[in-house]
Amino acid sequence: xxxxxxxxxxxxxxxxxxxxxxxxxxxxxxxxxxxxxxxxxxxxxxxxxxxxxxxxxxxxxxxxxxxxxxxxxxxxxxxxxxxxxxxxxxxxxxxxxxxxxxxxxxxxxxxxxxxxxxxxxxxxxxxxxxxxxxxxxxxxxxxxxxxxxxxxxxxxxxxxxxxxxxxxxxxxxxxxxxxxxxxxxxxxxxxxxxxxxxxxxxxxxxxxxxxxxxxxxxxxxxxxxxxxxxxxxxxxxxxxxxxxxxxxxxxxxxxxxxxxxxxxxxxxxxxxxxxxxxxxxxxxxxxxxxxxxxxxxxxxxxxxxxxxxxxxxxxxxxxxxxxxxxxxxxxxxxxxxxxxxxxxxxxxxxxxxxxxxxxxxxxxxxxxxxxxxxxxxxxxxxxxxxxxxxxxxxxxxxxxxxxxxxxxxxxxxxxxxxxxxxxxxxxxxxxxxxxxxxxxxxxxxxxxxxxxxxxxxxxxxxxxxxxxxxxxxxxxxxxxxxxxxxxxxxxxxxxxx
Numbered sequence: 158x159x160x161x162x163x164x165x166x167x168x169x170x171x172x173x174x175x176x177x178x179x180x181x182x183x184x185x186x187x188x189x190x191x192x193x194x195x196x197x198x199x200x201x202x203x204x205x206x207x208x209x210x211x212x213x214x215x216x217x218x219x220x221x222x223x224x225x226x227x228x229x230x231x232x233x234x235x236x237x238x239x240x241x242x243x244x245x246x247x248x249x250x251x252x253x254x255x256x257x258x259x260x261x262x263x264x265x266x267x268x269x270x271x272x273x274x275x276x277x278x279x280x281x282x283x284x285x286x287x288x289x290x291x292x293x294x295x296x297x298x299x300x301x302x303x304x305x306x307x308x309x310x311x312x313x314x315x316x317x318x319x320x321x322x323x324x325x326x327x328x329x330x331x332x333x334x335x336x337x338x339x340x341x342x343x344x345x346x347x348x349x350x351x352x353x354x355x356x357x358x359x360x361x362x363x364x365x366x367x368x369x370x371x372x373x374x375x376x377x378x379x380x381x382x383x384x385x386x387x388x389x390x391x392x393x394x395x396x397x398x399x400x401x402x403x404x405x406x407x408x409x410x411x412x413x414x415x416x417x418x419x420x421x422x423x424x425x426x427x428x429x430x431x432x433x434x435x436x437x438x439x440x441x442x443x444x445x446x447x448x449x450x451x452x453x454x455x456x457x458x459x460x461x462x463x464x465x466x467x468x469x470x471x472x473x474x475x476x477x478x479x480x481x482x483x484x485x486x487x488x489x490x491x492x493x494x495x496x497x498x499x500x501x502x503x504x505x506x507x508x509x510x511x512x513x514x515x516x517x518x519x520x521x522x523x524x525x526x527x528x529x530x531x532x533x534x535x536x537x538x539x540x541x542x543x544x545x546x547x548x549x550x551x552x553x554x555x556x557x558x559x560x561x562x563x564x565x566x567x568x569x570x571x572x573x574x575x576x577x578x579x580x581x582x583x584x585x586x587x588x589x590x591x592x593x594x595x596x597x598x599x600x601x602x603x604x605x606x607x608x609x610x611x612x613x614x615x616x617x618x619x620x621x622x623x624x625x626x627x628x629x630x631x632x633x634x635x636x637x638x639x640x641x642x643x644x645x646x647x648x649x650x651x652x653x654x
Contacts, residue, residue: 175304175311176445180499182318183438186347187501189322195344197418197427200434202273202348204414205265206281211407213250213285216399217243218292219532220392225296230388232296237369237383239289239392247282254278266418276348283359290365302365310358317350398537405544409574410521412551413567420559433564435500436507439493443485443518450478451525468592475526476595480642482522483606486515487638491613491631494624510568517568520575527579530586539585543578550574598645605641609634 186196221239225232254261255275262271294303325346329338370383408415414434418426454474489496490512497508524543531539551574558566586592616630 175308176441176448178308178311178315180438180441182315183435184499184501185318185322187435187504190344192428193431193503194425194427195431196435197429197431198267198273198344199347200414200430200437201265201418201427202267202277204411206277207411208404208407208415209250209281210284210288211403212400213247213281214243214288214403215246215393216396216403216537217392218288219399220396221289221292222296223395223532224388224392233369234383234385234388235392236289236293236296238385238388240286240366240369241384242389242392243286243289247286250285251279251282254282270345273345273348276352280348280352280355283355287359287362290362290369293365293369306358306361309361310354313354313357314350317353318347321346321350395535395537398541402537402540402544405541405548409544409547409551409571409578412548413555413564413571416552416555417559417564417567420555421563422560429563432504432507433510433567435504436510437514437568439496439499439508440489440511440514440518442489443482443515443522446482446485447518447522447525450522454526468590471526471529471592472594475523475592476599476646478522478526479519479599480602480646482519483602484635484638484642486512486519487606487609487631487635489515490610491635492628494628507564510565513565513568513572517572517575520572520579524575524579524582527582527586530582530590530592534589536589539582543581546581547574547578550577601645602642605638609638 186199190196217239221235224230224235255278258271258274258278259268261274262268265274267273291303291306294300294306325334325338326340328334329340414430414437417430417433421429493508493511496511497505528540531537551570554570554573555566558570613631613634617627
């Protein structure tokens with residue numbers, strides 16, 4: 158647990174800093190882009206890229222961890238085989254997006270900007286390929302190198318966005334800038350900045366990529382141990398169910414933004430999607446924590462599985478993940494009156510989705526913790542079943558309620574989806590891998606959080622005109638939560654550490 162905490166801190170600091178810096182693009186977009194519909198385009202297309210990224214990695218990241226730690230397998234061969242497979246499929250995808258960019262753009266509703274499809278297709282291809290080198294850095298316990306490269310991309314992306322969206326409009330008549338800069342291109346420069354930053358990050362990964370081919374001999378390609386068809390087939394058998402799982406999982410996360418323009422009846426669909434997307438980003442702090450935990454926890458679980466006492470560690474990790482997730486949830490709800498300023502006032506009408514999205518992230522994180530029972534027992538098909546159920550729930554709720562209540566239905570459908578599949582994973586998993594989760598203590602914290610939220614909302618109705626007084630009450634309630642945590646588990650955690 159100490160090692161997990163240390164690596165979570167490293168991944169977490171880099172992830173939180175990176176996500177926070179990237180988070181700052183949200184106010185930039187909402188304040189600088191001319192219309193809410195412009196941010197709706199960003200929201201919609203990046204939802205598609207998230208889905209495509211999962212398809213293009215087809216579960217190989219988790220497959221790499223599984224086979225690199227598997228007895229009898231050569232970790233170096235696992236790495237190089239994964240690299241070659243991902244490079245081939247990513248290259249084919251990028252070429253396809255460039256060739257067929259126009260029909261794809263017309264199908265998505267952007268016929269005048271087919272270049273967006275080509276740009277994002279290349280970006281997704283590079284990101285998919287880079288997932289294996291990044292997994293390799295995690296496997297080799299190089300969190301600092303991993304963090305530095307992730308932060309490099311974020312820094313470049315921010316600088317380039319500021320250059321194109323803020324600086325260039327002010328100096329567009331200067332020399333060479335006037336030759337290529339088009340002020341009317343607007344949101345298109347968001348995608349230009351992305352491809353430039355992704356390309357530089359990929360170049361910086363070349364040393365890690367090269368480690369996968371250090372034993373390569375061109376004339377003895379197969380015998381060098383660099384690539385193995387047999388190993389690839391085993392990895393695909395393990396990973397392809399994870400592809401279904403991953404596709405369904407990411408659809409549960411992004412289907413709301415992908416389908417919204419199709420289900421929403423109003424003429425302002427892109428503007429409403431822009432409001433929803435911006436307010437959804439306000440809740441990203443919870444996602445930052447979950448992602449940081451995931452980066453450290455996944456390799457930890459596969460390595461720890463060899464120990465007999467591993468299930469105790471899994472139970473502790475679940476409990477503390479929930480405790481700190483609740484702390485973040487309370488903090489964000491209690492200080493939402495401050496957090497709302499990260500987006501332009503014209504988007505504030507959508508802030509009511511933030512508490513719903515926070516619960517979605519918590520259920521998603523708990524489901525991620527629970528998912529290791531089928532990954533460790535090589536029964537990944539269960540993950541696919543759960544995710545398919547989630548997709549049906551998400552799609553059904555959105556199809557019925559989005560035309561009636563708009564983006565509130567989009568937010569609520571994701572929450573219901575993850576709550577259901579979280580419960581399913583827990584009850585099915587008990588039959589395959591018994592983990593002694595401290596349900597009593599988790600239940601106490603859940604009831605405590607619900608009571609604190611009920612008290613806050615009740616008092617907020619009385620203190621509504623005074624935002625500072627509301628935050629003062631929220632601070633007092635947050636202190637109460639922290640004190641109770643310290644008395645119940647904090648002292649024990651400190652003694653263990």
